Amino acid sequence: MGIQISQDTLHKFETSLESIRPLNAKDLIRREELGSELNFAVAENDFELAINLFKGLSAIDITRVPEEKIKDIINAMSSFLVQINSIRTFKASEGVDRRIELIDSFSRNYTSWFNIISPIVAYCTKAGTDYDALQRKAREALETFTNLQSTAAEEIKLNQQKIEETLAAVRKAAAEVGVTQHTTNFSDAATNFSKEKELWMKVICTTLFIIIVYSFAAFWWCPIKLNEPYFYHFLQSALPRFTGLIALFYFLVIASRNYRAQAHNYIVNKNKQNALSTFETFVKASDNDEIKNAVLLQTTKAIFSNSPSGYLKNESDDDSPTQIIEIVKDVSKLAKP
Numbered sequence: 001m002g003i004q005i006s007q008d009t010l011h012k013f014e015t016s017l018e019s020i021r022p023l024n025a026k027d028l029i030r031r032e033e034l035g036s037e038l039n040f041a042v043a044e045n046d047f048e049l050a051i052n053l054f055k056g057l058s059a060i061d062i063t064r065v066p067e068e069k070i071k072d073i074i075n076a077m078s079s080f081l082v083q084i085n086s087i088r089t090f091k092a093s094e095g096v097d098r099r100i101e102l103i104d105s106f107s108r109n110y111t112s113w114f115n116i117i118s119p120i121v122a123y124c125t126k127a128g129t130d131y132d133a134l135q136r137k138a139r140e141a142l143e144t145f146t147n148l149q150s151t152a153a154e155e156i157k158l159n160q161q162k163i164e165e166t167l168a169a170v171r172k173a174a175a176e177v178g179v180t181q182h183t184t185n186f187s188d189a190a191t192n193f194s195k196e197k198e199l200w201m202k203v204i205c206t207t208l209f210i211i212i213v214y215s216f217a218a219f220w221w222c223p224i225k226l227n228e229p230y231f232y233h234f235l236q237s238a239l240p241r242f243t244g245l246i247a248l249f250y251f252l253v254i255a256s257r258n259y260r261a262q263a264h265n266y267i268v269n270k271n272k273q274n275a276l277s278t279f280e281t282f283v284k285a286s287d288n289d290e291i292k293n294a295v296l297l298q299t300t301k302a303i304f305s306n307s308p309s310g311y312l313k314n315e316s317d318d319d320s321p322t323q324i325i326e327i328v329k330d331v332s333k334l335a336k337p
Contacts, residue, residue: 005067013062013070016077020054028087038092043103050110053117054080060124069120076116079109186273193266200259207252214244 025047031039040047054077062070083106090102 005063005070009067009070009074010062012074013077016074016081017054017057019081020051020077021058023051023055023084025051028084030090034090034092038096038099040087040090040099040103043106046103046107046110050080050106050113053110053114056121057117060121062124064124065120072116073120076113080113083109183273183277186269190266190269190273193262193269197259197262197266200255200262203255204252204259207248207255211245211248211252214248 025044028047029039029041029044031041034040057073065073083102086102087106090099
């Protein structure tokens, strides 16, 4: 409960405070009216401090202050408003000395105004502060922050676990995709060689058809007529025919070689594709490292060696019985107790 204060005192306080609230330090400078020599720009900072000092009374509960102190405040506000009014009504005709007198008087009075008002504003501000409530809010804020920190730590731990699981899955998928990618490479190569093989087969068939047609056409529709000298006329008629046939047979041989090469490459890449596509199946089917090593050995051999296809000359089987024996030895170790 506040101190009992007369209505007249409260009215005077509120009336003076209402006159101070709209004040602005920049409005007191009056540059346009007084010019650069007589304006109050040098005192702008003092005006600002004094106005803010008196406006601070609006934020306090004045009923906490004894009536005598309030009357002192009212007198200080009256003195302040008189000073403000003198500055507002100052005319250039009053001269520089009057201007300097007003500025000095305002600066001197600021100290007395400050001594009267600042202790009261400080006291009322402190008295109006609920420190218990602030302490409770601080404790609540600390508890909330602690809970949030604990929750965040749990979420970070959970997210870290999810990240590790995801990373492991990504690594596994990357390894599988890597094998699949290499399988795709061999599959694409085998498909290209198969197309080339079919193309050269068509060339061979076309060349054979041309040779047959050419031979029958030369025999039936272009017979050789022998006149004396016989040998000269025979060579003259037969040489162009044999030259064309030789060229066609030579082209047939080249086409056959290219066909065999493409067929060989197709079979080799198809074997490599099959080796890689079945590698994961055989490896995952067993937990034994020796069997995995044996499968890996044979898969590597299938990839980096050229297995015989039957289409090339002088092909030999690179698989030696020693390698098969080594695989059998590794597998036989599993049967031993």
